[in-house]
Each structure stands twice: as structure tokens, then as C-alpha cells.
Amino acid sequence: MTTTKNNDLIGNDPLAWMEEEVHGVAQERVDKDTDAGPDQDVAGQEPSASPDDADVPVVLPAILNIQGAARLHEQLLAVLQGRKQVIIDARNVNSIDTAALQLLVIFRQETLKSSLDMRIDAPSSQLIAAARLLDVADLLEVA
Amino acid sequence: MSIIAVINQKGGVGKTTTTANLAHALARCGKKVTVIDFDPQGQLAVALGVAAPRQGIAEVLLEGKDIRQLLLEVRDNLQLLTAGCRLMDVEQVREGGVQRGELLSRSLQDNLQDQDYVFIDCPPSSGLLAANALFACEEILIPMAGDFLALQGLSHLLGTLRKFEQLLQKKYKKRLIMSRFCSTRRISRQVLNTLCKHFPGQIMPTVIRETVLLAECPGFGKTIFEYRPGSRPARDFRGLADDFLTGRVM
Incomplete structure (x- = not known):
């Protein structure tokens, strides 16, 4: 969870996604030379793998929260198609809320069932x- | 005429208190103001001294009643449209597709053009009533309490607003009001700091400090200007009205 250094009574800043959206993701867009539109939100970045890329990991964005939960859900469903293995790269995640974790x-x-x-x-x-907290x-399997 | 939604999906942040007292402060400055009680609880009407149930915006939306015939002159320059008896039924409307969201917007068109400001006191929810308010308004006032859960609620509200901005292809003018502020509590100050960090140029500089007087005056159907005109919260709301009129932000 993102914490605020100067606000020691605010354990994690629920609005952190706004700032990181403006700064972090903009830089990430440049770095990755993506063609994402200006309205795309933080958790709404396209996954780095398509359904055809069987072993290419799905790279999660830095901010995973309720604002992007629906789009992340669509993305995960999309990469499920035709795969026997799904690898999720979570190294970039620096803020996650309960909605995204639940997802x-x-x-x-679902993957266990199938x-x-x-x-x-x-x-x-x-x-x-x-994940430990909840x-x-x-x-x-991240313990 | 400016249509302004006073909205925050979290309850208890001071939406109704802000609507009643800010609207009255503006009316006392000579502005023509209409307030719409868009919360089925109907507490804005009570706060302004209208306790008995009567027809209001529910009947306008559901039965096509003439909005002008239901307006109540509650103070000089200040008129009220009550919630009405069936406002909760609007949340249950299932027919009409996307046009269900435009009921309020269409009702206000051409009816309140003589007013300077129309304030919509929204319910603490994100259902069809809130959607109607967001369809109708061009400006949003967001009262914020000084606690952590209010920040969490604000994050959700911003997600909702973003969806509407994309859907309606418009950008709301947003201003935040720090209400229920307790300067002796560190958490209140830190919430305000957090807001200043994320919303530079969108926070009204006059904070509304927490006081028992603001909790008492609805019980007498009075605004703070009638209940304790010389009090600190009365000064706060006069300052807030001045911020509102001059566009002052921090």
C-alpha cells in the first residue's frame, strides 16, 4: 500500500493513484512507447501479453485499485483464452486496494477450477x- | 444560471449543512438561489424549516408536475424544491434506458433561468438520483470531512465522476470544501494536507469548523445566520460564500 511520509496518521493514501497516474504512468507510457490513449486509466493499461503469447507474462500496472478493477477483469479474462499457463508479473505493483486483490x-x-x-x-x-494482511x-502463493 | 451538485457518496460529510448555509449566505448577498432537496431523507427541507411532507422534485420527475408551482419561497432570494413524497421511487425506475438519467436535467431546462444558482443536495449514494444530478450540473461542490474514510469515499467519487465525464464528454468544474474540520485533531489537518497535495487550486480556502451549533440549528428549522448570526460557523459560511463568489481557491 502506498503510504504518505508526512501524514503519519494516514496509513495509506486512497488518492495516491491520482498523482501516480499523472507522473508514473505518463513516464511509463513514454518508456514503453505504447499507443495508449490519453484517457486510459492507471489500472487500465493493456496487458503486455496477448492471448497468443502463451508464455509472455501479464505485467500488472503500478496502481491496482477499484477504478481499474473492471478493466483489469476484462484483461485477465482475455488472456485466459487459449492458454494453459498464465504468468502474472507483479513487480511493478506499488499500491493495491481490496477490490483489486479480491479480483x-x-x-x-477460477484458474484452480479449470x-x-x-x-x-x-x-x-x-x-x-x-495479501498477508487479508x-x-x-x-x-506470494507468501 | 449555474447548476451545482453538492455531492459526496459518503454520508455525514456535511452536504446538507453546506447546501443550506451556503445557499442562504449567497441569498443574503442578493443572489437568487434555488436549492433542490435531492435526498429521499428530505433533510434539507427540515433544515430550512419545512418539516411537513409536501410535493416536490419526485412529483416533477415521476408525474411531470410543473416545477415552478412546487417551489417554496423559504427566505428572501432563496427558494426550495423539496424531495417530495416518492423520491426513492426514482431509484427504482427501470424503463427509459439512458434517458432515465436525464429526468432532472430536462425538468430544469427553461424553468429556473431567472436564478443565479441552483444547488442540488445529493443523496449519499451513487444510484440513479446521483446520476440525474451529474447529468444536470456543470459544477460540483464536494464537502469533505476530516477523517480517513472521507478520503476513501472521495477516491470512489472521483472514479464515478471520471466515468460521467467520459460518458458525457464534459469536464466538471470541481471545488472541495473542508467541512466538519477540527483544527485540534491531527487527522483533520493531515486530511486537509492530503487534499491540498492532490487538488491544488480546487479547494475553497475557508474551512467549516466542526461545532455543535451547526448540529443544533436544523432542529429549529434555521440556518446558522438565524440561529447564531454572530457565531464562528456563521463567519465561516460567510467566508465560504465569499470564496464561492470570487472564485478564491487554494
Whole structure:
């Protein structure tokens, strides 16, 4: 979770996605030379893998929150098509809220049901901390 | 005429208190102001001294009643449209597709052109009533309380506003009001700092400080200017009205 250095009574800043959206993602767009439109939101970046790229990991964006949960859901469903293995690269995640975490848990449960191999690679410390806090770290295998 | 939604999906942040007292402050400055009680609880009407249920915006939206015949002159320059008896039914409207969201907007058209400001006191929810308010307004006032959950609620509200801005292809003018501010609490100050960081140039500089007087005056159907005209919260709301009129922000 993103914490605010100067505001020690505000454990995590629910508005952090606004600032990181403006700065972090803009830079990320330049770096990756994506053709994302200006209205695309933080958690709404296209996954780096298409359904055809069987072993290419899905790279999660830096901010995972309720504003982008619906789009992330669509993205995860899309990469499921025709795959036997889904690798999620979570190294960039520096803020995640309960809605996004819940989505990952449901996705994990669905892959277990359908015998798909799903793996979260390089989970960031923020994701691990949030998963532990909500007692889903074992399920997500990020403990 | 400017149509302004006073909105925050979180309850208890001071929407109705802000609407009643800011509207009255502006009316006392000579502005023609209409307030619409768009919360089925109908507490804006109570705060302005109209306690008995009567027809209002619900009947305008659901039955096509003439909005001008239902307006109540509650103070000099200040008129009120009550919630009406069936406002909750609007949330249940299932027919009409996207036009369900335009009921209020169409009702206001051509009816309140003589007014300087129309304030919509929104319910603490994100259903069809809030959607109607967002269709109708061009400006948004967001009262914020000085606690963490208010920040969380604001994050959700911004997500909702973003969807509407994309859908309607418009950009709302947004201003935040720090209400229920307790200067002796560190959490209040830190919430204000957090808002200043994320919303530079969008926060009204006069904060409304928490006081028991603002909790008492609705019980007498009075605004703070009638209940305790010389009090600190009365000064706060006069300052807020001045910020509003001059466009002062921090």
C-alpha cells in the first residue's frame, strides 16, 4: 500500500493513484512507447501479453485499485483464452486496494477450477503485505 | 444560471449543512438561489424549516408536475424544491434506458433561468438520483470531512465522476470544501494536507469548523445566520460564500 511520509496518521493514501497516474504512468507510457490513449486509466493499461503469447507474462500496472478493477477483469479474462499457463508479473505493483486483490483471488480460484497453471512472478513487497494482511497470501502463493 | 451538485457518496460529510448555509449566505448577498432537496431523507427541507411532507422534485420527475408551482419561497432570494413524497421511487425506475438519467436535467431546462444558482443536495449514494444530478450540473461542490474514510469515499467519487465525464464528454468544474474540520485533531489537518497535495487550486480556502451549533440549528428549522448570526460557523459560511463568489481557491 502506498503510504504518505508526512501524514503519519494516514496509513495509506486512497488518492495516491491520482498523482501516480499523472507522473508514473505518463513516464511509463513514454518508456514503453505504447499507443495508449490519453484517457486510459492507471489500472487500465493493456496487458503486455496477448492471448497468443502463451508464455509472455501479464505485467500488472503500478496502481491496482477499484477504478481499474473492471478493466483489469476484462484483461485477465482475455488472456485466459487459449492458454494453459498464465504468468502474472507483479513487480511493478506499488499500491493495491481490496477490490483489486479480491479480483486476483477470484482469478486464482477460477484458474484452480479449470486446472490452469497460474503463477504470480516477482510479487512486490506492497502486494505481499496486502495479501498477508487479508490472509490470501497462501492462496496467491506470494507468501 | 449555474447548476451545482453538492455531492459526496459518503454520508455525514456535511452536504446538507453546506447546501443550506451556503445557499442562504449567497441569498443574503442578493443572489437568487434555488436549492433542490435531492435526498429521499428530505433533510434539507427540515433544515430550512419545512418539516411537513409536501410535493416536490419526485412529483416533477415521476408525474411531470410543473416545477415552478412546487417551489417554496423559504427566505428572501432563496427558494426550495423539496424531495417530495416518492423520491426513492426514482431509484427504482427501470424503463427509459439512458434517458432515465436525464429526468432532472430536462425538468430544469427553461424553468429556473431567472436564478443565479441552483444547488442540488445529493443523496449519499451513487444510484440513479446521483446520476440525474451529474447529468444536470456543470459544477460540483464536494464537502469533505476530516477523517480517513472521507478520503476513501472521495477516491470512489472521483472514479464515478471520471466515468460521467467520459460518458458525457464534459469536464466538471470541481471545488472541495473542508467541512466538519477540527483544527485540534491531527487527522483533520493531515486530511486537509492530503487534499491540498492532490487538488491544488480546487479547494475553497475557508474551512467549516466542526461545532455543535451547526448540529443544533436544523432542529429549529434555521440556518446558522438565524440561529447564531454572530457565531464562528456563521463567519465561516460567510467566508465560504465569499470564496464561492470570487472564485478564491487554494
